[in-house]
Amino acid sequence: MSLSYSWGANAFETLGPDPAGRRAWARTVRLSAGQRYNIELVNPSGCDFDLYLYNAIPSSTGTPRLLDWSTSCTRGADEQIDHPAKTSTDALLVVKRISGTGRFQLKTTVQGTSEPTLPTLMPLPEFTTTYSHSERTRGYWFEAPTDFRITGLRVPDEIGHGRQNIEVVRFNNQTSPPGYGDTTNNFVSLARFVDEPSSSILSVDIPVTRGDVIGILGATGTTTMHTSYGQNNFVTNIDGHSVMLKRLGMWYNLYENPAQDLYHSSNELGRVEMWYKAD
Numbered sequence: 057m058s059l060s061y062s063w064g065a066n067a068f069e070t071l072g073p074d075p076a077g078r079r080a081w082a083r084t085v086r087l088s089a090g091q092r093y094n095i096e097l098v099n100p101s102g103c104d105f106d107l108y109l110y111n112a113i114p115s116s117t118g119t120p121r122l123l124d125w126s127t128s129c130t131r132g133a134d135e136q137i138d139h140p141a142k143t144s145t146d147a148l149l150v151v152k153r154i155s156g157t158g159r160f161q162l163k164t165t166v167q168g169t170s171e172p173t174l175p176t177l178m179p180l181p182e183f184t185t186t187y188s189h190s191e192r193t194r195g196y197w198f199e200a201p202t203d204f205r206i207t208g209l210r211v212p213d214e215i216g217h218g219r220q221n222i223e224v225v226r227f228n229n230q231t232s233p234p235g236y237g238d239t240t241n242n243f244v245s246l247a248r249f250v251d252e253p254s255s256s257i258l259s260v261d262i263p264v265t266r267g268d269v270i271g272i273l274g275a276t277g278t279t280t281m282h283t284s285y286g287q288n289n290f291v292t293n294i295d296g297h298s299v300m301l302k303r304l305g306m307w308y309n310l311y312e313n314p315a316q317d318l319y320h321s322s323n324e325l326g327r328v329e330m331w332y333k334a335d
Contacts, residue, residue, distance in 0.1 A: 065164070069159065069162075096162070097151060100158025103157065104155045105151055106127040124137045191307060195271060195274050201297035209257070210256065221310045228243060233269075280309075286325055303322070
């Protein structure tokens, strides 16, 4: 099939029973995953022409693979296909004459993503205990295994305090925070929230590139920081890529002070829920 059709264009053709005439019309098209294709066949009066969409690759036995169709048996009735493409593939768009003679019109529109991609919650270790201290805040850090965007953050509030504080940082030059005994301020803050309702998922849009070293601090409370503890060195995944979460800490109250003098150690990490979308 060498003839192609461009989405959005109007196509016209006459079909009829004459031996020298056309009894079908067919064009190659390209389907893109996530797009919705609306295809309308305007039938001439008194004619019954049907509308089909086939995968361009036949089955293993050589038979056509039908993706969608519209086959009203009423003469003169229009045909319409509303097809959400789940995968990207070449396809065949076919108009087939059933009865009558006349000139049809084919018109199409293409819409964006047919089903919006929802954010994914990165798995965290199970809750173990709440660590409370007036001058210490905990969290975790990781090396990004792939490109993605952080879209939401929330501190688990097991004690029911009602207020939360979060800060996200990126360590410069893809360097890891130093071990206990040393500290670093070689990072940039990407987002900071204080005294927010702990029931709320805090909306952000933070692009992360593979290899970035990201730190997330979080606790509920104001004068006292309440950290939701979980297992350190926890192996989780982001968009199917394994990644280890490691404890991140600072000797300051996050409600009163921005992130500073960060380090990592071997004790339990501070849990902060992170939602993301893969790029």
